[in-house]
Amino acid sequence: MFRATRRLLSPQSAGVDVVEFKRILEHAWQGQGALTPARVGIAVSGGVDSMALVTLCAAARKTSGAQWPTFTAFVVDHKLRDDSTDEAHKVLANLASLDIDSQLLTLDWTGLRHADGIANVESAARRLRYQALGKACRDAGARHLLVGHHADDQAESVLVRIVSGRLGAGLAGMRSGALIPECEDVYGVSCSEMSQRLKHDYLAPITEQKNVASSSELTEPPVQPVRLSTVGDGIRVLRPLLSYNKQRLIDICISANTAWFEDQTNADQTLALRNTIRPLHATEALPLALRRSRLLTLARNVRTRQENMLQKTRQLFDKANVRLDPRAGSLTCTLSLVDVANLGDDFSDGLILFLRKMLNLVTPQKMVDRAAIYSALSNLLSFAHTSAEAVCKVSVAGVTLAARETSASTAVFTMHRQMPSSISKGSTDVLLKLPSSTESSATIVTWSSWHLWDNRYWIRLGRVGASASAEQYGSLRFFTPADMTRLRRPSLDSPSRDSLRSVEFPLSDVRYTIPVICIQHAETLGGTDVTETIIAMPSIGWSRNTCQRWTRDIQLTESTEWVYDIKYKYVDASLTEAVDDVEN
Template identity: 30%
Template sequence: MFAPTFRLRQALPVSVAEFRESLAAIWLPRLGVQRPRLGLAVSGGADSMALATLCADLSEELGEEEDETDIFTAFIVDHQLRKGSTDEARTVQENLLNLGIDAEILQMQWPREINTQSLTNLETQARKLRFRLLGRACRDHGIESLLVAHHSDDQAETVMMRLIEGYRGMGLRGMKPRNEIPECFGVHGVHQSHAEWLTNENPLHPEEQHAVAIERLGIQVLRPLLPFNKERLTATCLASGTRWVEDETNKDPTLTARNALRHIFHNHRVPTAISKPALLQLAQRVTDKVHRREAEVNDLLSKLDGVLDIRSGELAIRYPRVFWPPAERQSPFKPESPFKRDFFNEEEGKIIAAMLLRRLTNLVTPRETLDLSQLKTAVRYLFPRLYIDDDTLDPTEETPHSFTAGGALFELLQAPGDYFPYYTWNLSRAPYPRDEFPTLRVPPLPGFRDEDDIGFEQSHPNTEQPFELFDGRFWLRVYNPSNRHLIIRPFRPTDLKPFRNSLEGLMKERFEALRVDSAKSKARFTLPAIAAPNDDGSDYVIAMPTFGVKINSGEAASEWEDLKWNVRYKKMDMSCLVRDSWEDYPEAIRRREEEEMEKERERAWEAADEDIPFVDMEVGEGHNQR
């Protein structure tokens, strides 16, 4: 039995200075954002209303200092799960307006086929829909960071829940003070991507693309209340006279496991080992260890040679034979292992190697997340020195020339030899399983106009064609000038000959050069292709957007002359050398392109002279002497 607990000390409210310091520690306005603004996720309870109170007080201070009074906007999600939820949301909105915080109610629309009364994973589904609502609302209001009211009691409960569920190691670090918004994978302008009206870019008068761009920004979630407990947040509301509403379902210990845990913590004295302070200390120790590992990974990345070709999604890496683990000192106890250090922890080394490979694999995989367990095979093959003393492995087994792990294809290009002490690997998206190909439909663009009326980089809430995520790697926006639906699908081996035959001149030379130089491996058959339908139900490729190539020969070429697109590679969490240009091909082709462009200019001048008969001969002669 747990002993009852009694709280005799009165908690102090959180001061504005404390809140400002906590917020400043996790939030800095992002580079390129025109006017930084913050969103608040407010349920109406004491925690979120304390957050709103502190934001209102901070806004007053900032208004006096910088003449900024509308930094914060609150969002209230009406889950539509219980009677009276809409009226309650309006009450919360009124309470926020009384604090001077602009507030908007977001009504959750459940799919008709879902019966919320019988849904077994209701909390999971509600969480996904809630974050998608909040993410889109932030995007549409020009907000790049969302504040939530998680506090230290929530953190302790989260760690305890993870212990109960069997989490170990890095899974016990708890909630991060700052991370990317969850549950929004594939939502442009929200998940690891940006909408131009948030930045200094001009979407109405952009320049034509000459290379694949790289996505950036995305909505982030901030938790500035993690240093404070619930008692202090309640005291903050009481001291400010802030009103809040109580959700009775949160008090029912039989409803959810978290409610039961919260009931035990609140009404009983638990053993010291699982008390809230002990759980928070555990989370901090795990976080500190993760930070040390990440620092080691960053150091290794700085010593590794890597080139990412975002036109094909291929990553080439090179590292020396003695790269990880480092060989600083021999072990006197294991003379048969000349590359091992006596103080090196093999298991820790494998974790760091897996973290390193996760950072690299994330650059090419279509998956949203990668568990370290998915990369055990890759660690074994890329860093064999970590397994020198593993008696369970066959010492005569050779490293395979290719294998897949974490949704990526690893290809060994060169192994260390007597005169070349480096490993060279190529990483790309793993080949698609049979009959499992991603596709996107591209509807006709209503009222299609010419290039002067439609910007290449136009992206606005009123734009008909949004960016869509293809295969978890490429953000694509296609302007379809026809009256038919197009599709975006992977390029196939059977597409190669007919597509090549539909190209001529420099467009064909560009395609051939990039096909050989950029997409050297099987990655060429994972690249997005824009295809148009045939009358018999089949289709034919009309463009390779990541190569900047579209058909320009044959009967169909004129129909797709006005086809345009934008392409961006997914956001990267590390820096490396990037190849992105559509004009990055051999010098001989570049010279021929310049010569052809010069001839085209000559023909244009001659045509202009012929079309304007009243041009003075002297002007015409001077014209030709340029």
Template identity: 30%
Template structure:
């Protein structure tokens, strides 16, 4: 209730144009939880905050208390319920009341699990909402930016049928403004304002979850000084500050890269700066280099997240001068023309003959599927008009919705050699020639087999290619004017991090100051960045 009380008081005392809505999650883990949740809803409404109860829906026939991964599954269902509730109400920022004690419990849990270094930075104060991957309007989506708004050139080679390309932006962001404050401080704040302190009874059951067991250890045992809440929080803060410093350096270098993004083929050409002089003497030079490469890889990878450990080979290949004195690198010192990592194909390019700046360029594309690699596919809902179709995240890269005018099963999947050849043959000479030229330019070699393709699956398991939606090409022949005449689609590239534009007059971003309302006598100020 402390966070709710702070928001209510801030809105009243500062006359802030703050629109606050509260959600109370009923996990349905014990009798009486709904009654308690309703009581909390009433208390929030007494503070002048509209509140809604969200009931978690566990799979039918499953007793959640018997699940070995109860904590993980409850977290997944909770965040998905919160994310959908935010999206339905057009809420972009979700404030959570995690405090310093929660941070200490998280870090100690990770220590027990064997995490080290960056893995101990704890709960992040600002992040995308977790556990909502692939939910449109919640996960990094919901707002559309045309290509011209992204400062990227419109391709001259696109098909006239191709819609104006662009990126998805938006999504729900999680903010935790109370991480610096302990539970005792927050409960005292509630007591000062006569606001009841509410706590879930299941938090005291040390056998229910690992976090509960860790909480019991903190409460019931005298731990060494290095394992007190204060020490662990200080450790987490130091690591988080170091990681932020490394990431800031990597982002600055990313801003110095020459980056050419092609969102129709999902590829990016990058010319990295020379890092040897800047990072070779830096104790964390390889970490900063990995963070830089991750920024580029995130533009094209189908994977939800890319870890720094996945990028050891790319860092050695792209920046070999950083490791020329490292005898332990071994085989990593051998340079390859192309290789894969984190779901990305890295290919060296010499583009000096094309009029580009001298130096080595890298073409990054989705890893080309092999026989051993499961090819993703997404089934399309039938009959609904295009604007009523839900966007679906295909292959982690493209948000796509399609109107299927047929009664046959239509799917989106990566193109295959035989289907692409059949599709080109269905086109008239002019369209086939144009498509062949487009493929040669934007999806050469095997990259064309990473393009999304609309495919009909027949009852006899045969398939018919219908369209290459990102390129704007639809099948030719009699079917194009018959059963599939009303086939339509809308494709948008997923949210990506592009190099930031330079500062204007020394100003970058936008901040506001929120005065602390944690009780009398406190004059701390907290900067909350508008995202």
């Protein structure tokens, strides 16, 4: 339940310090490697924190004119209470008084049980909220989302983590900037739609077949090199108020005569641990070591150590010779052991961060567990200083990692996705839904949604041609030995056996970790029931004559019925450079 609040300006109230706020935001954008953006989103709940944030943004815009971003405020109606829609419209009215563009986002609980029946309503609402905010930012062209977390929230977060036993990196508290959470599989939100190109050449000369116009011919052996681009970085959440305490935000709203709403559920100590901690902090009832000022000092110290460690890891990464081949999702890294030794007392933590950075480039997992990396590192270190021919192999985060010392001062790491188990194969299968179409053009393309397959490849499928009265379905799954057997049988619209041999050798033992695109149907071929036909192995450029890879300047042939589009997941910016979507 919200209660409207508008306090009278007191003589002691602080003014709206726009200069400091602008400096914080400009520093945040520079920290994310961006120039001043054209549009920025703001998450607004209607409470004093977010209304103070909007007040500062409005004041900054007025004092800077066209040189400052346009702000769009997003108000979320969670649909968890009967009066939530009415409350959201009241917040929109407050925003209108500040001359800030605003948009109402209503959460869609379709596919979930009624909110009251969900085991963890807060977690479900958080995921839906961030996905709604992320999609709204994407559609509005905003690559940054401002949120109103402040210094008191930071202290509460650190104390909650202490109580929960998270005594490691979590004590650094909330970061001032981070990738938007809960949106890992939302294209254009967790990643940018703009393509990036790897700066280096690929390791293995995998080549791409030529499609032929006539289905009566067998495709010639591959001759064209395959180049895959990667997606860009995703929408970033920025927290410009982490140096502001709650009272200062109240004073800002009072000074600007900005109204806000008090959420009465924040006072209910039975709903959340934070609600119990908040009054203890306000009355300073906790021991001195657990009070706000001490917790904020702890967070700053831990964060400073983390930043120093990240800087050392970055230097180690920049000096290493890292080569990623996105066609099979494999990586090779040549590393100087002298540079590793220079980590000194930070040797263990530095190597763990370094390995995590590399694993994130090829892992099928969304999160790489620190404990798993530590275990793998222990095995690697126990193998150190053995003969140059010896190779140590470990499995971590769904990746096979092999290491060997090529000399007394150099080590080589190779990483690729583990061979999938029967369980993981089923869990990664994706259905590509192509909607019905009323278009009559023979060259129109009807696309499926983008899907993040195996946390490595963004892929979509398109149907070429005139209208289809019913939905059609394709699928994404792993390539299998049975597929290899079937595809070696020459047919009029598939490559020759020589073509398959040319991609088989370079892929070696990672061939069965790559994706295939299939078309769903039901027919009998040679006395065998068939429910699907493989039309492409998109990461290596293999396809039937009825299918082509989508490019900006694509020339569709008469036989083309399908097109596919593929990009590798986000890759560290030091390994990529922007491209003008030449390939995609």
